[in-house]
Structure formats: structure tokens, C-alpha cells
Amino acid sequence: MKKQELEKVAGNGLINRRHLLGLGLGGAGMAVANTVLGQDLQIPDWSKAPGANASAYGSRSPHAENMMRMAGNPNPIYPGGGASRSPLQHLQGTITPNALHFERHHAGIPDIDPAQHKLVINGLVRQPLVFSYEDLLRYPMVSKIYFLECSGNSGAVLRQRDPDPNGTAQSLHGLVSCAEWTGIPLSTLLDEAGVLPEANWVAAVGADAASMGRSVPIGKAMDDSMVALFQNGEPVMPGQGYPMRLFNPGWEGNTSVKWLTQLKLTNESPHFRDETSKYTDTLPDRSSLKFTFPMGTKSLITSPSGQMSLNQRGIYRVTGIAWSGSGSIRRVEVSADGGRTWADALIDSHQSEKSLTRFSIPWEWDGGDAVLQSRATDSLGNVQPTRDSIIAEKGLITTYHNHCIQSWGVNSAGEVRNVYA
Amino acid sequence: MSTLKKYLMMATIASTAYLHLTVNSQESVGLGTPVTEDQLSEFDLIAGPDGDGFPAGSGTARQGKAVYDARCAACHALTGEGVSGNTIIVGGDMNSEGTPLRTVGSYWPYASTVFDFVRRAMPADAPKSLSNEEVYQVVAYVLYLNGIVGEDEVLNAETLPNIEMPNADGFIDQSHLL
Numbered sequence: 061m062k063k064q065e066l067e068k069v070a071g072n073g074l075i076n077r078r079h080l081l082g083l084g085l086g087g088a089g090m091a092v093a094n095t096v097l098g099q100d101l102q103i104p105d106w107s108k109a110p111g112a113n114a115s116a117y118g119s120r121s122p123h124a125e126n127m128m129r130m131a132g133n134p135n136p137i138y139p140g141g142g143a144s145r146s147p148l149q150h151l152q153g154t155i156t157p158n159a160l161h162f163e164r165h166h167a168g169i170p171d172i173d174p175a176q177h178k179l180v181i182n183g184l185v186r187q188p189l190v191f192s193y194e195d196l197l198r199y200p201m202v203s204k205i206y207f208l209e210c211s212g213n214s215g216a217v218l219r220q221r222d223p224d225p226n227g228t229a230q231s232l233h234g235l236v237s238c239a240e241w242t243g244i245p246l247s248t249l250l251d252e253a254g255v256l257p258e259a260n261w262v263a264a265v266g267a268d269a270a271s272m273g274r275s276v277p278i279g280k281a282m283d284d285s286m287v288a289l290f291q292n293g294e295p296v297m298p299g300q301g302y303p304m305r306l307f308n309p310g311w312e313g314n315t316s317v318k319w320l321t322q323l324k325l326t327n328e329s330p331h332f333r334d335e336t337s338k339y340t341d342t343l344p345d346r347s348s349l350k351f352t353f354p355m356g357t358k359s360l361i362t363s364p365s366g367q368m369s370l371n372q373r374g375i376y377r378v379t380g381i382a383w384s385g386s387g388s389i390r391r392v393e394v395s396a397d398g399g400r401t402w403a404d405a406l407i408d409s410h411q412s413e414k415s416l417t418r419f420s421i422p423w424e425w426d427g428g429d430a431v432l433q434s435r436a437t438d439s440l441g442n443v444q445p446t447r448d449s450i451i452a453e454k455g456l457i458t459t460y461h462n463h464c465i466q467s468w469g470v471n472s473a474g475e476v477r478n479v480y481a
Numbered sequence: 482m483s484t485l486k487k488y489l490m491m492a493t494i495a496s497t498a499y500l501h502l503t504v505n506s507q508e509s510v511g512l513g514t515p516v517t518e519d520q521l522s523e524f525d526l527i528a529g530p531d532g533d534g535f536p537a538g539s540g541t542a543r544q545g546k547a548v549y550d551a552r553c554a555a556c557h558a559l560t561g562e563g564v565s566g567n568t569i570i571v572g573g574d575m576n577s578e579g580t581p582l583r584t585v586g587s588y589w590p591y592a593s594t595v596f597d598f599v600r601r602a603m604p605a606d607a608p609k610s611l612s613n614e615e616v617y618q619v620v621a622y623v624l625y626l627n628g629i630v631g632e633d634e635v636l637n638a639e640t641l642p643n644i645e646m647p648n649a650d651g652f653i654d655q656s657h658l659l
Contacts, residue, residue, distance in 0.1 A: 137556045137568060139605055167608065181513070182521055189513030199510055252513050263527055269608045271526060271601035277656050322525065329656075330529035331591050333598035340652065342583065346575045348648075351656035457580050 066375075066424070070403035072396035073424040077406035080377070080422055126150065129160055130230050140168020140269065143210065144299075145234025149365045154205070154381065154409045154416040156237035158292050163299040164210050164235065166334070167270035170319055174303040177267065179249075179287070183324035186254030193303050196244060196289060203242040204286075204309065205415040207383045209355045210235035211312035211339050215459035217447065217466065217478075227478030228366040233466065236383070238416035241307050243288035246281050250323070255282075259325035263332075264306045267321040273332035274315045276308060278325075280353070284309050287320060310385030310414035311353040312461070314339055344455035355385035356463030357444050359392050359419070359436035370474035373427045378405075379420035384438035388412060391437040392419040398431035398467065398481040399446070405434070413439075430470040431481045447480060526601045528642075530591040535638035538613040542632045545622030548615045552604050561626040571626045575648055586627030590652055592644035596620050617641070 067076040120127075131144035143164040146156055156162075174193040182188035213235035216224065224232070250262070255278065262281040265273045276285060288296060288307040296302050301318030308315045314334055329335070329351075341349040359382035364370060382389045388411050393402040409418035419434070436444045445453075447464040469479035518525075528534040550559060557563050561571035573587030581587065585595055600616045602608050611619065617636050624630045629644065636644075 137564065137605070141605075167602065167605065180516065180521060180524065182516070182518060182525060188516050188518060188521065190516045191513045195512040195514075198512055248510075249513075252509060252511065265527065265601075269602070271608070273527065273597075273601070322527075324525065324527055326527075326529065326533070328529060328531050330527050330534075330597060331594050333594055333602070336591065336594050336652075337583075337585075337589055337598075342575075342581070346581065346651070348588075348652050349655050350652045351654055353656065353658070 066422070068424075070395065070397075071401035072428075072430050073426055074394060074396050074401075074403040075375070075422040075424060077404060077421050080406055080408075080420060127160060129162070130234060131163075141166055143212075143235060145230050146237045148229040148234055148236075148360070148362045148381065149368070151362070152379075152418070154238050154418050155292065156239055158239070158294065158297050158300075161237040161239060161291070161297065161300060162208075162210065162235045164212075164313065165268070165299070166272050167268050169298050170268045171298070172267060172303060172319060177303055178321060179304065180322045181249060181253040181325075182322070183263070183326050184256040184259035185250075185325050186256065189253045191249070196287065196304065199244045199248060201242050201244055201289070202286065203240055203290075204284075205238065205240045205410070205412055206307065206309045207236060207238040207355075207414060207416045208307075208313045208316060209237075209358075209383070209385075211314060211352070211355070211460045214358075214462040214464070214466075217464065218451065218456060218459040218462050223478045223480050225477050226367065229360060229362045232366070232478065233360050235313070236381075236416075238381075238383075239291045240293070241286065241288040242290035242293070243286040243304070243307065246285040246287060246306070246323075247283075249287060250281060250325070253325075255325055258327050261326045261329045263322075263324040263326050263330050264315075264317040264320060265322040265324070266301070266317045267319040272317060272334060273330065274317050274335055275326070275329040275332065276306075276311075276315060277351075280308060280311070308353075310355060312339060312355055312385075315353065339460055340458070341454060341460050342457040344457070348458075352461055353385075355383070356461060357384040357386070357389075357436050357438040357442040358382065358463035359389075359434040359444055360466050361394070361432050361434050361468060364432065364470065364476045365468050366476060366478045368476045370425055370470065370476070372474075373425055375422055375424050377420050378423045378432060379418065380434050381416045382419055382434070382436040383414070383416050384436065384440075384442065385414060386442060387414070387439035389417040389419075389436055390439050392417075393435045393437075394419075394421045394423075395433045395435070396423055396430045399433055399435075399465070402435065425470065425474075427474075428472060431479060432468045432470065432476075433465050433481065435465055526597070528593055528597040528600070530593045530642060532593075532638065532642035535593075535596070535641065536613045537638065538617050539635050539637035540614055540616075540618030540621050541635055542618075542621040542625030542630060545615075545618035545620070545625075548611070548619050549622045552611065553619060556605065561623065570623055575651060584627070585623055586629060586647065588648050588651075590646055590649045591642075592620070592624060592629075592646055593642045595623060596641055599623075 129144040361380040405419040563569035573582030
């Protein structure tokens with residue numbers, strides 16, 4: 061395809077998404093090559109001797125080991141508390157490998173023997189019940205692809221009055237991941253115990269040292285919540301709640317209680333620490349929002365993104381992820397001029413509800429300054445807001461539930477940096 | 482054994498049985514073991530604003546000082562003023578200039594949450610090592626440091642959930658927004 065045939069659809073080099081296939085853009089960036097390879101190709105050594113044997117449990121290529129979670133340092137006065145962030149800028153598609161799924165723990169990862177673990181359902185039920193892991197494995201299960209996002213994700217973008225020049229997709233936004241979760245619809249288990257009419261809430265408690273609790277309205281519990289036993293086909297990782305976790309699709313991650321051991325039906329919420337002192341949003345008028353459950357409509361360009369560099373002028377594949385806690389992603393737009401003009405990106409993955417969706421669009425970098433942004437719209441018509449509008453609406457006292465547009469600045473040297481625009 | 486249970490056991494080896502089972506999932510599978518609330522009295526730590534779930538026992542701030550100094554002060558300081566942001570548990574004013582300091586006293590809407598949290602998660606290095614009596618005492622002391630209860634006020638299952646917290650009316654419930 062000749063360059064002059066490329067249809068520009070927005071300012072500063074954005075190209076019609078329909079050209080993506082014709083351009084054959086496979087990597088982060090590609091200039092149109094017009095010189096012949098300077099050497100003859102040879103058969104490589106690894107094609108001349110038998111390789112390693114099959115293994116009991118696979119490991120990735122040593123050449124791909126730069127894909128690591130980013131974890132904070134241990135804090136002696138908060139033993140086991142902390143988070144690790146997914147390397148979003150290195151991932152493609154929509155599924156996060158289990159070993160790279162983000163983590164947030166409040167008292168470390170318990171070492172649970174599934175044969176000793178119990179799941180109790182009590183409170184406002186006809187018959188309190190206790191289930192073993194073996195019991196639960198015999199129940200009908202469903203498999204769904206869902207994202208999970210910590211409600212503190214992207215908070216630094218609000219907290220830092222000046223943009224962190226070292227910020228990356230991972231360091232700023234890595235508390236979101238996506239997996240296929242397999243488990244038992246929560247409604248199935250609650251029906252076994254028989255929910256009484258006065259039960260309005262399900263209080264869920266984990267078996268970690270914090271016995272962390274969150275409460276979920278009965279409407280959600282009977283809708284799409286599940287007790288997840290498997291993550292991308294294998295038992296949920298210890299850091300994700302082995303042997304079982306609650307999973308509330310689309311809702312702030314903290315509600316999806318890990319190491320789930322109790323579900324208590326109550327009339328009023330117990331108002332646990334993590335739904336009063338924490339995960340609440342104090343507004344400029346000093347009132348505070350509690351039980352803010354669905355995560356906002358959001359997207360993020362993962363390539364090019366912070367700390368990457370563009371080595372030559374030419375055509376690049378701009379790509380990223382989008383998600384909504386309330387529905388599916390209907391549209392993602394991309395801007396290369398800081399939000400002045402926008403072009404529709406190609407959705408090049410599934411668009412299922414409450415999951416990550418992948419988008420991309422070709423862009424020709426002319427060697428000048430650019431500000432790359434993406435803006436998602438979900439199936440309910442919710443549009444991702446700007447940083448300024450979030451701050452105008454919610455202030456800066458707290459920074460949970462931030463879903464603002466991320467800006468990546470590109471300078472004439474090709475350096476990509478976190479900026480506010 | 483019910484027909485459905487037979488299908489369940491077959492499901493592990495026959496996918497056609499699994500499909501049939503899914504269709505019939507509104508039927509009870511019935512693999513949970515009945516348990517009584519009495520049998521859960523040590524296991525169920527949930528204590529809510531409605532007073533449900535509080536155990537026997539009582540305590541005052543005067544009694545709680547010794548427990549607090551020994552088990553809590555390393556992180557929260559003898560005064561409750563903490564050693565870092567998240568460990569400050571006294572003071573603050575939601576109507577102060579700038580960013581308000583949000584603590585147990587200035588922010589938490591319910592005294593029940595203090596009891597529930599301390600009993601399940603504190604001290605952070607040895608959660609659930611305090612007796613119920615000690616939890617009542619320590620909660621009384623923390624509320625006393627915040628000027629919310631008197632030094633000899635007795636907290637128990639009856640009195641503690643009824644304590645009015647300064648920011649009790651400060652929250653807007655968003656749980657209806659799905």
C-alpha cells in the first residue's frame with residue numbers, strides 16, 4: 061500500500077482504522093521499508109539440534125522475562141499489605157496471564173489447605189450451610205471473561221499535581237487485569253440455604269489474616285456474582301484467593317473477597333472497615349460516597365506509552381485496552397493532538413460485558429510533538445471523562461474510582477512521557 | 482441418592498450429563514452440610530451497626546489503656562497520633578481547611594466498625610489474639626482518645642452499637658446505582 065493512499069481521519073497523523081490490515085502492523089511500530097536486506101538468511105543453530113523436553117509445568121521464554129509485575133516494598137507496620145501491578149504495556153489481547161494478574165492484599169497471602177477450608181452461608185437463611193471445596197467442585201459452573209480493577213487504580217494520576225515523568229501504563233494503571241473466571245453462580249449457593257425475604261445484603265469474609273469483609277447488595281448477588289474456583293482454566297492463584305474467591309463482575313476489586321470463607325445474609329450492611337474508612341470518596345462539600353460499586357468507563361493506550369520511545373518517523377500501531385463496569389465497550393476514540401480531534405479506533409477483540417476490550421488504530425508520527433489519548437464509550441452511553449472534569453466533580457480529597465483519560469506526550473526526540481492535557 | 486446427584490457424579494466423566502445438569506440447576510443440589518448459628522459463634526466475627534453479632538463481655542477506656550499501650554501503640558503511638566498516615570486514629574475535622582484528616586474520630590460513621598475491625602484484623606502482626614474483653618477495652622480507649630466516650634463508660638453489646646459517631650451523617654449511599 062502506498063503511503064499517499066492512507067486516509068487521515070483526525071489531526072496529527074491518525075489514519076483510518078480500515079487501513080490496519082493492509083499495513084500489516086504487527087509490532088509497536090513500523091516504518092515503511094524500502095531497502096533490501098543486507099545479508100543472506102541462514103538456518104539458525106536452534107534448528108540444528110533437538111531442543112528441551114516437554115515439562116510438567118511450563119515456563120515462559122527467558123527472553124520474555126522482562127514482563128514482570130511491579131510490587132511495592134514490604135511495610136513492617138502493614139505486614140502483608142500492598143499491591144503488585146500488571147505490566148500492561150507488554151501485554152496484548154485481553155487475557156492477563158495468571159502469574160501477571162495484579163494483586164492487592166490486606167494481610168498477605170494465606171497458605172490454605174483446600175481439604176480444611178470451609179465456605180459458610182449463614183444469617184438470614186432458612187438453613188445455614190457449610191460447604192467443603194470438594195462439595196463445591198461438584199456444582200454446576202459457568203465460565204466468563206471479566207476484568208478486575210482495584211478502586212485505587214490510577215489514583216496517582218489525580219494525586220500527583222504534576223505528572224510523574226517516569227509514569228508507565230503499569231505504574232499508573234496496572235491494578236487492572238482480565239481473566240476467564242470459572243465458578244458457581246452465587247445465586248445457586250444462596251438458593252441452597254434459602255434466602256429469607258428480609259435479607260438485603262450478603263456480607264462476604266475472607267480467610268486471610270485480615271478476615272477482610274465486604275458486603276454486596278442481594279440484587280447483585282442474585283444477578284452475576286459467582287464463587288470463582290478457576291482462573292484461566294487452573295485453580296485460582298493463591299494471590300487471587302485460592303481455593304475460592306467471590307467475584308462481582310464490573311465492581312471495585314475489593315468487593316470480590318479472596319479466600320472466601322463466609323457469606324452472611326443480613327438486613328443492613330455490616331459496614332466493614334473497607335467500606336467505610338477505606339474505598340469511600342470524600343467530595344469537596346465533605347460528604348462521602350459509600351458503596352460506589354461499578355468501575356467507570358475507561359480506556360488506556362498501552363503502546364506507545366510512558367517510557368517507550370519512537371525510534372523513527374513513520375507509521376505506528378497505537379493500541380490499548382478499554383472496559384466498563386456497567387456494560388460492554390461500544391466505541392473507543394483516539395486523539396493524537398491532546399483531544400482536539402478524535403478518530404474511531406478498531407475494536408480488535410471480543411466486546412463482552414465487563415471485560416477488557418482491545419483497540420488499535422494506525423498513526424503516522426511526523427517527528428513532531430504529539431499527545432496521544434483514548435476515550436471509551438460503553439453500551440449505556442457512558443463516556444470516559446477528562447482528568448479536569450473528574451477533579452471538578454469529585455475534588456482531590458480522595459482518589460478512588462479514577463477513570464479519567466490518560467495522556468501520553470511524544471516529543472520530537474520520540475520520547476513518550478506521562479503528561480496532563 | 483437423587484437423580485440429580487447421580488448426574489453430578491457422572492458429570493466428571495460425561496459432558497452430556499453436565500449439559501443436562503445445567504438445565505436443571507434450579508433444583509437443589511444439596512451438597513451443603515447443615516450447621517447451627519451456635520456452632521458458628523466462634524467463627525462468625527461480623528458485628529454490625531444494628532447491634533447484631535456482638536459477643537458477651539465489656540470494657541472501659543481506663544481498662545483499655547494497658548492493652549492499647551502494649552499491643553497497639555507501636556504503630557498507632559501512645560497518643561493515637563500514629564507513625565504514618567494510615568496509622569493516625571485520633572483527631573481530624575471533616576470541615577477543616579484543605580484536605581481533612583480522616584480518622585476513627587473524624588470519619589468513621591459507626592462505632593461498631595471499630596469493634597468489628599479490631600476483633601478481626603488487629604493487631605496487624607497478630608490478628609485475633611485479643612480476647613473479646615480486650616477488644617471492648619481497646620475500642621473504648623480509642624473512642625476515649627477521640628473524646629467520644631468517657632474514661633469509665635462501659636462498652637458492651639448493648640451500649641457500643643448505640644454510640645453516636647461525629648461523622649455518622651456524612652455518607653451518601655451509592656449502593657442503588659448498578
